[in-house]
Amino acid sequence: MTRRSTVRAAIGGSLFLALAGCATAQSPEAGFADVQTRVGERLAQPTQWIRGSAEDEAVAQSIRTLLARPLGPDEAVQVALLRNRSLQASYEEIGITQADVVQAGLLQNPVFSGLLRWSDRGGKPDLELGVTENFVSLLFAPARVQVAGAKYEATKARIASEVVDLAADTRDAFLTYAAASQLAQVLRESAKGAQVSVDLSKRLFDAGNVGELEYVREQAAYESARIELARAEAEAAAAREKVTRLMGLAGADASWRAIPKLPDLPAERLPFDRLEGLAIERNLRLAAAKAEAQGLAQSLGYARTFAWLGNAEIGVDTEREAAGDRLTGPSLQMPLPIFDTGQTERARAAGQLRQAEQRMLQQAIDLRSQVREQREKLIRTRALAEQYGKVVIPLQRRIVDLAMGHYNYMLIGIFDVLAAKQNEIAAYRAYVEATRDHWIARTELDRALGGPLPETLLAPAPIATTTTKRTRASATPAQAPGGHP
Numbered sequence: 001m002t003r004r005s006t007v008r009a010a011i012g013g014s015l016f017l018a019l020a021g022c023a024t025a026q027s028p029e030a031g032f033a034d035v036q037t038r039v040g041e042r043l044a045q046p047t048q049w050i051r052g053s054a055e056d057e058a059v060a061q062s063i064r065t066l067l068a069r070p071l072g073p074d075e076a077v078q079v080a081l082l083r084n085r086s087l088q089a090s091y092e093e094i095g096i097t098q099a100d101v102v103q104a105g106l107l108q109n110p111v112f113s114g115l116l117r118w119s120d121r122g123g124k125p126d127l128e129l130g131v132t133e134n135f136v137s138l139l140f141a142p143a144r145v146q147v148a149g150a151k152y153e154a155t156k157a158r159i160a161s162e163v164v165d166l167a168a169d170t171r172d173a174f175l176t177y178a179a180a181s182q183l184a185q186v187l188r189e190s191a192k193g194a195q196v197s198v199d200l201s202k203r204l205f206d207a208g209n210v211g212e213l214e215y216v217r218e219q220a221a222y223e224s225a226r227i228e229l230a231r232a233e234a235e236a237a238a239a240r241e242k243v244t245r246l247m248g249l250a251g252a253d254a255s256w257r258a259i260p261k262l263p264d265l266p267a268e269r270l271p272f273d274r275l276e277g278l279a280i281e282r283n284l285r286l287a288a289a290k291a292e293a294q295g296l297a298q299s300l301g302y303a304r305t306f307a308w309l310g311n312a313e314i315g316v317d318t319e320r321e322a323a324g325d326r327l328t329g330p331s332l333q334m335p336l337p338i339f340d341t342g343q344t345e346r347a348r349a350a351g352q353l354r355q356a357e358q359r360m361l362q363q364a365i366d367l368r369s370q371v372r373e374q375r376e377k378l379i380r381t382r383a384l385a386e387q388y389g390k391v392v393i394p395l396q397r398r399i400v401d402l403a404m405g406h407y408n409y410m411l412i413g414i415f416d417v418l419a420a421k422q423n424e425i426a427a428y429r430a431y432v433e434a435t436r437d438h439w440i441a442r443t444e445l446d447r448a449l450g451g452p453l454p455e456t457l458l459a460p461a462p463i464a465t466t467t468t469k470r471t472r473a474s475a476t477p478a479q480a481p482g483g484h485p
Contacts, residue, residue, distance in 0.1 A: 042451025
């Protein structure tokens with residue numbers, strides 16, 4: 001009987017024990033714990049893999065508690081990390097790739113063969129039996145385990161990056177919604193002012209105190225304000241639905257409430273001179289690309305050494321002849337490397353490695369560029385928001401006050417006062433947009449950095465501003481000096 005004894009005797013009992021250990025690699029729960037650790041180093045919000053465990057009800061209760069009160073950006077991110085179904089589906093990749101690691105460490109099932117032959121002279125049949133094992137499969141088992149393990153590590157890094165990306169996407173979407181809601185409120189005030197102006201203009205026109213040109217001009221301004229308000233409300237509704245999708249909410253939960261205002265500019269200053277290095281060090285997608293390249297490098301090393309063996313097989317064959325004699329001995333089947341010496345497999349492995357290395361290098365280049373881009377946006381949008389909040393809006397407010405004084409002394413008309421008020425509202429609108437752009441740039445920079453930076457790496461802002469803590473965006477909402485809506 002051919003029992004190709006799986007070369008356990010040839011390679012040694014130690015290899016068998018090592019392969020047996022690989023076949024019982026860590027559980028998916030242990031792999032998810034690694035993901036949680038990586039995410040916990042970057043995000044303040046916890047994550048949970050919903051798998052029908054006892055902790056699932058506690059997660060559901062925490063979500064109900066969050067949705068019972070108005071949400072800020074941090075709370076929206078927390079709901080998304082616990083409820084987003086696409087993220088939960090990605091967690092299943094941990095179990096899938098972990099199963100690949102186990103499969104890589106398993107020995108292939110032996111192949112049984114049998115042959116029964118009769119002589120044309122009659123008599124007892126000739127019987128031959130064999131069990132064979134793929135020798136190359138056994139020899140490549142350590143390589144398979146290493147490559148599968150590298151893919152497993154890359155998968156965990158990639159999934160942790162998906163968690164960070166979902167947090168950034170949700171924060172971006174919430175900030176966009178908050179800004180859209182705030183701008184809609186500003187435009188409501190503008191539309192109210194335009195309506196007052198057109199009503200007053202109509203009364204003056206009916207009394208013959210203004211001409212038709214002035215009246216029609218005010219009508220056109222009012223209709224434009226109404227259209228602009230309708231567009232802003234539609235944008236706010238669309239932005240809200242995007243947040244709802246990212247949080248994975250449906251049914252009654254989709255009626256969640258929010259603090260519809262932006263947080264103030266952050267008080268801390270980022271270490272701008274160190275950001276590129278921190279991104280290379282902390283970005284999880286780059287870490288996943290490195291792990292994949294390492295696995296391909298290991299695969300190439302084994303391909304260079306053993307690819308020529310093909311599907312070599314060894315075993316023990318036993319045969320009972322018709323005369324009653326039994327013949328038993330080892331067997332070997334090995335392809336002759338004449339036409340195929342494994343060159344294509346080696347070329348494929350080398351090409352895949354070079355491809356992965358080039359993609360990894362380009363990813364690092366892109367990452368550095370993204371950091372520089374968002375850094376410049378942060379600097380410029382902060383300067384713009386502070387210019388509006390500290391200079392332009394106070395000037396516009398002063399103009400309104402002076403216009404009211406001149407109107408009381410009948411030096412200017414009421415339309416001049418209303419125009420000054422509209423200019424003040426426009427300045428506040430620009431302030432909200434600049435603040436929104438600053439926060440979105442900050443979130444995109446955090447994404448490139450692999451998550452928000454630890455507090456120990458931050459420094460106070462060089463210019464004092466009215467601020468709230470960045471990580472608690474549900475605190476005092478952003479207001480321009482003087483308390484505009």
